[in-house]
Amino acid sequence: MTDSPEILSRLARYQAAAKAAGVKLTHQRLEIFREVASSLEHPDAESVFRAVQIRLPTVSLDTVYRTLWLLHDLGLVATLGPRRGSVRFDANLEPHHHYVCTRCGLARDFTSAELDVMRIPDAVQTFGSIVTTHVEVRGVCGGCAAKSAAAGQPDLPPSGQEARRET
Amino acid sequence: MTDSPEILSRLARYQAAAKAAGVKLTHQRLEIFREVASSLEHPDAESVFRAVQIRLPTVSLDTVYRTLWLLHDLGLVATLGPRRGSVRFDANLEPHHHYVCTRCGLARDFTSAELDVMRIPDAVQTFGSIVTTHVEVRGVCGGCAAKSAAAGQPDLPPSGQEARRET
DNA sequence: CCTGCAAATAGGAATGATTGTCAATGACTG
């Protein structure tokens, strides 16, 4: 709520990008933008919904979802963790890291002696105990890239309504 | 399906741990163990279910879930990505990393010049393009640790049925 | 300032993933 310059800058960027994308700047979108821009904790749709609801009692959760994904598709927010969907299990107990395709969800392990010894800043300890540490690399896997090439568009970062649904 | 020594070793570990934990080694559990132990891709419950169904046409998806979480609670498998639940959005576009509490889902950003320049093994490129790279640190946050201390047990890694449900 | 239309919204139903409930079944102990 204390509008720092960082937050105002984000908000301005959201509005500019929305305008540039030719989408309408509705009251509900502006409120959702404000909420997301000022979030420090990484909120889920429900949280944003509850917060926005205070000022705009009639917003629908659906609109919050659509606006959040709009920001995502415009490249203005990211999602925490790989593609949602279902919980996935990892039988590999050795230290390792993950490559995850943001299109199809393909996940592969890789190892790196260098990364295994990475030093985590002391400040992190103030958040809590550290149990595991690993690197998550995201990208578009070979299979999905081939599919994109076969279709029309080349290898762009996932955006647009259709890019969201896959597992 | 080609039972490598690694896989056989995992399987043996699962059975030993299950026995040690005093849970029964049922036919369905053994099949699910086998399936998980031999998985290279990180499967979700559905995938394991479909695979096990071939040999055991009557298994229920419920049993697969229960067994998967059993393995998880015994510390024999991990989950990919932070605690499931809902998609969470991140308005921070600067390079940064995440600390995530495995109990309550609290997520915090941290930065590290050292980690920002980490080198990803070339082999990863064979999986596909690399769009983002960041470190995910998991642990138990201060708040949850305090709660645990207040209750009975001290600061153990999340295990047991109750440790799963929170957001 | 008024009008029309495509885009956007509210709501509620639908979907997919996951978990809870409970009676029947089966794995081990004595």
Add this chain to the structure above:
DNA sequence: CAGTCATTGACAATCATTCCTATTTGCAGG
């Protein structure tokens, strides 16, 4: 070999998310 309790399967329930659709609204022109 029988009894007991964990385990299972079927199904209902829940949660997050998306779909559908009638209604409303932002905004370009007149």
